[in-house]
Amino acid sequence: MTTTIRKLTMARAISEAIAQEMARDPNVLVWGEDVGVYGGIFGATQGLYQKFGQDRVIDTPISESAFIGAAIGASAEGLRPIVELMFVDFFGVAMDQIYNHLAKNHYMSGGSVTLPVVLMTAIGGGYSDAAQHSQTLYSLFAHVPGLKIVVPSNAYDAKGLMTTAIRDNNPVMYFFHKGLLGLGWMPSDDWAEVHVPEEAYTIPFGQAANIGEGTDISIITIGAMVPKASKVREQLRQEGISVEVLDLRTLVPLDKQAIIQTAKKTHRVLIVDEDYRSFGMSGEVAAILAEDALDYLECPVRRLAIPDVPIPYSRPLEQFTIPSTTRIADTVRAMMD
């Protein structure tokens, strides 16, 4: 048996998953702004228009409420739409359709209506796109019940989680970080470009990935902060600090057990997040620890996240707001004192 490594960028991993599911199920359609000939501004739909044509890969007007809301009616009638919201930052023009309807109709119908929709969207900063194009915001969607929340950190997970998302009978929000996609024209973390099997596979929701075992301290994180935490782990190993890195992978469902277990193992937890610090993901993870692992904590929980400011444009300002490997490493060291 030979094992060949087939490295794929995350953008290609995503579009491959979609293509495979479209080939498998004629009810899978894709729509959104510039998803056709352009292939998606971030390449998540590259090649699909050429392969499946304009009846299944549809460019929309700039009318997010209408075309996201259309996914509700379409999925209720048997389609399985994959809809792209170009940047998550634009959610506010369509949030009512997303959270009052897409998220709630299954519940409000007592389970009689199912809406198998994937709403995929780009997140993240780091390239000076300023306050309206650089956010992550997944915590908002995790707060309102009814949406599954997926945030892959690498190409392998991206493909498997997208396949799971498309086959799931619930609305799934799928967040891809621009800085992991491997786009060429956008700084991208090499760490995310990994071996991706050609055949379709699924990764279950609600299972965190232990990215690297450790015994001294745990970093709990997600998305683009996973590669950063992993690099810090390597670096600190040389300093004799053993860091465990937990990639949550999905926020809804959330792998509470993995969070509690790593805390029980290392007794120190740092949460790293690219969303705003307050009232979000980092708070929720810390709360779970305060509820279910309090007696195992040897030092206060710490959080690194965007410090409750809109994302600034200027490079030094923006870099200051996003948790860096340096700041993560410094915080870990301080926690080990």
Added chain:
Amino acid sequence: MTTTIRKLTMARAISEAIAQEMARDPNVLVWGEDVGVYGGIFGATQGLYQKFGQDRVIDTPISESAFIGAAIGASAEGLRPIVELMFVDFFGVAMDQIYNHLAKNHYMSGGSVTLPVVLMTAIGGGYSDAAQHSQTLYSLFAHVPGLKIVVPSNAYDAKGLMTTAIRDNNPVMYFFHKGLLGLGWMPSDDWAEVHVPEEAYTIPFGQAANIGEGTDISIITIGAMVPKASKVREQLRQEGISVEVLDLRTLVPLDKQAIIQTAKKTHRVLIVDEDYRSFGMSGEVAAILAEDALDYLECPVRRLAIPDVPIPYSRPLEQFTIPSTTRIADTVRAMMD
């Protein structure tokens, strides 16, 4: 000196504060759906149309993006609009104007643009208005930077906080709970109807109110859960449990010191919230404890909140989802064991 008690419902306290500020400053205008002749669906603008006329109290079309967005342009040009979003549940049709513009323009302009806008909105359930008309959702707005978040629990605070909100040079979101307003046609907590001085007064943002001292355990809460917590406090006193109740009053700014202090004092904290449990207010407060009061906690932090389901319509179902005095009391007792 004689002290006369002047009890006012919260709805009257709010409209009185607005009327006084409108009389004081001709730039204060009110607009929204049914705020005119009708006086606001929840009475927050009662009497204003009659007093100030249709040029200053303006009924709008059902176009929340346009009329909330209009407050941005109007306030940049010197008005001080008070805008009503009838139910917070409708935010999704206007969220882009609220959080990408109203909240961020001051920052994105480097401080050169100020937007003194009060966006007031009704929250809360308990009367079978189902999944699209019963939420609190303030955590969402507290998560995105740039909005001050005010949630009064009684008529006295409601008036003082509204006056502060109108005079503040920032966008302020003011959430009034339907079950505290004293509306007659809606079940309302008597606790909220208190003495309200006639003359204008302000209550500073960012100062929690200690509703009742205690030594055994702290309940940290806000809005309509404050009266419930207070009742539990009275009840448990008779059982020999001394409960401290902290009313946060504003989520942004958040009185972190008060949170930490009460934990240091009682060593036990229960957080009670009518927002969804996960990724919200209750998580943030627990996280602050895990960061800054860990060593003072004698038992795990507990949270009572809406259990991550859309608010159901049917009475027994809805009552099950909203923290009740019984459940609060039981939880406190369990934590004292």
Added chain:
Amino acid sequence: MDAPVEMYRMMCLIRQYENRMAEVYAEGKSPLFSIAAGPVPGEMHLAAGQEPVAVGVIHHLREEDVVTAPHRPHHFAIAKHVDLRRMTAEIFGRTDGLSHGKGGHMHLFDPRVHFSCSGIVGASFPPAVGAALAFRHRGQDHVAVAFAGEGAANQGTFHESLNLAATWKAPVIFVIEDNHYAISVAKDTSTAIAKNSDRAGAYGIPGVFIRGNDVLAISEAASEAIARARAGKGPSLLEIETTRFFGHFQGDAEAYLHPGEKDTWRALDPIPRFRDSLFAQRLLTADQDVAIQQEVAELVEDAIAFARESPEPQPADALTDVFA
């Protein structure tokens, strides 16, 4: 039954339902009106007076055709043959309700007849476009009909959805029921033009305004728009003038109405007018009418009795159905 008589019967059924629902809703709410009290708590938006809109349009629909409706949904639901017993049980919040009590009056879902509604103004438009896309994708000639009040025509979703449907040539019929008010706000203080149907021009689609709350005129215009959609010629916009006999919601004091305004509407009650014309054309006899009234009254009482007998859900059932 002849089509006009069938329409008449359906209007009577709706009227009977709404009148009885007004009574049932009032139970437990006097002397002091309390929205949370009685067997049917929460908001209650009744559609008596607006029957012609629902019946005139939906009369032409098949079971597979989709209807999306707004916060005032009963007339649409009944005309679309939503299960009356389960719908009523839902409004009572009981286990045999369409949603086992999770939805309620503003959230009626009956996928069997492709009916849904929403409490958010303007939310009925986008899903209809999506359903229509699904039909077209499968080569079916089903249509989707989105209903909304005239107040909803000022929401962004109206514009986006009409443009999207027109661009996609999707088989959707958008129907605005103009009952003159959005809660307390009169149409002419919120809408820049007199007839929303004129907005069809902004999307290059046909727009028809139908005056007089007349079910036959409505039926005719709807029939044309639906045929057009089935034939693949794209969407249409209808605006239908109608009248609201009750308040915006039950408990509305309606202080915003001009004196006598309500009387004018009630004087134009579409049901007796239609009945008289059926009598005049000898399509209906007085005996038949009595039989119809009796039949619909029985249906309504049966549904209410069914609802009353259905058990309340178990509290912890609140936790199920978040995800499939």
Added chain:
Amino acid sequence: MDAPVEMYRMMCLIRQYENRMAEVYAEGKSPLFSIAAGPVPGEMHLAAGQEPVAVGVIHHLREEDVVTAPHRPHHFAIAKHVDLRRMTAEIFGRTDGLSHGKGGHMHLFDPRVHFSCSGIVGASFPPAVGAALAFRHRGQDHVAVAFAGEGAANQGTFHESLNLAATWKAPVIFVIEDNHYAISVAKDTSTAIAKNSDRAGAYGIPGVFIRGNDVLAISEAASEAIARARAGKGPSLLEIETTRFFGHFQGDAEAYLHPGEKDTWRALDPIPRFRDSLFAQRLLTADQDVAIQQEVAELVEDAIAFARESPEPQPADALTDVFA
């Protein structure tokens, strides 16, 4: 300077700015294009070719009149006399920028001249209505002008804002610049009718389509609409046909264009056409033109030099200005 020559000069200033900005933006981005590299990182949407829209309209505005602009804002900002040095420093992300580096290219705010913009498509409409309301409330005859691309005319905010402005008779002019594309999506695949100006009928307000990217024709139509607004007669809608010389953003490969499409546009460059007509009418001499080119080039170089010399902000300044 005569009005036409003043307009010509302003168009030249904008063109020079955009051409130089294309070069400056490219610094540090070769051989491999990287959006995050060079002195000007982030997205860059240039408006070369679209000068007539900004100049023809804004020429008629006062300092107190409000302009709200979209993600492609430079031409509007320059025409509205936004401080060119501070605007450029902002685009460079420097401390002397309008927002001290917090806003950037899509977020230029200059309250002195009542200019703002936004990176969200369709977001320029609502604030303009509010500004107009403020003017009316104070009895001032200022106006607000909201600019947006033809793609934005399919957003809900377009509809809501036009209806609101028309209902309130607010002094707003809505200007759609039709450059045929919204990123890769052609107008005729996203917009159900050929001319957005026809949508004015949906709000009972005047709607004018101006062909040919001709600054004088634009100026004439704008002058009328602005006078109307100042006179208290309410809003107008203009749609102006124009052409985009660069890609949607810098780095756009424009694979979605038909072969030769760009050449057609470039051949109709509005600036040489206007210059030639000024020559023909003897409103401008070749010498004067040389002087203008030199003057605008100096202004642009001065602004770029100012920006380059301005210091980078201190990282921790990121934490200020969240609240006033």
